[in-house]
Amino acid sequence: MKNRKVVPGLLEQMRDTLAALHETEGVGWETINTIMAKDGLKDAALRRPAEWRELGLSVRRSEAVAASLESRRMEQRRARWEKTGLSVITAMDPDYPDLLRHIYRPPWVLYYIGRLELLARPQVAVVGTRQATIYGKRAAEDLSAAFSHAGLAVTSGMAKGIDAAAHAGALRGSGGTVAVLGSPADVVYPPENRVLYRRIVEEGLIVSMTPPDVSIHPGMFPMRNRIIAGLSLGVVVVEAASRSGALLTANEAIKENRDVFAVPGPISSPRSRGTLELLRDGAAAQVLEAEDVIKHYRRYLGGVRIPAMPSYSEPELTEQEARIFRLLADGPASAEELCHRSGLTFGLLHAVLISLQIKQRIHQQPGSVYIAL
The missing domain is CATH 1.10.150 (DNA polymerase; domain 1)
Incomplete structure (x- = not known):
């Protein structure tokens, strides 16, 4: 184009x-x-x-x-x-982002709400799984805050989990955040991100290529992923399963010769499998701190001091807690299933489940089904 x-x-x-x-x-x-x-x-x-x-x-x-x-x-x-409150920018506008203009089939039309000037800033995408762990959400938020403090705008898809944490972290800095939606720009999706959506409308930028009044369907999201990658100098994947939307965004970035980074996670966590595969296959550079990403884009930012990421460690688990957590890392399970598979008495299991919830390592879903975080 x-x-x-x-x-x-x-x-x-x-x-x-x-x-x-x-x-x-x-x-x-x-x-x-x-x-x-x-x-x-x-x-x-x-x-x-x-x-x-x-x-x-x-x-x-x-x-x-x-x-x-x-x-x-x-x-x-x-x-x-x-x-x-929608506005429109098209490929004919001088403010249309140059990076996006040069991807395969760039969108002819983008609808937006908020600060359009953020599209002119150097952007880094931070993406990952919706079913994020506490570790993953903390890493996404802290990295994004550091990127934003350095002057990079943080781009993501405003999904639950890693995306939401990335936007929240970016709003702590001056770089701003760009939320690329699969739904129309004036539709809050998912609904539980309503408060975050309002903050981004006021302080950041909401962007979508989906016209108003169009019903949400799965086919909208691959193009959203392409736009996220297309707007960004690089894509940071924090947590992702082997087959996830975040990896699709990373693949789009690779196709468009963008940088790809990955935050390593525990080899026992299915939510880190995709990021570990990116690192194993040489498709992504490892991120241990924000500077690992920012140093690649120093020429866009000038001399900005990068704040150090705060240290973070998972709460220690007892032997019984670790046993139950490993079982849930393989997939959701009911209390009855966990009792049978773990060999713990129901009374002890109940105490362990409560402790794991207090430590924010698991979450109870309807029907007494538990998932690992």
């Missing part, structure tokens, strides 16, 4: 037109690319379906595009954005 210069007076018109095309059912990246290649945005709102067909669109798409560009529909679209 080339960075085309646009006469300022035409920029708003082209932005509205691109957004209208992007929101038209059946019109995807290739269709818009075809239209752009033939300078198809000129006087787009005045075109009849037959004229769109001359640009290579099918009859059905031509009619849909012409209807989407009607003045009434355009006004409804702008009113919708204004009501929800």
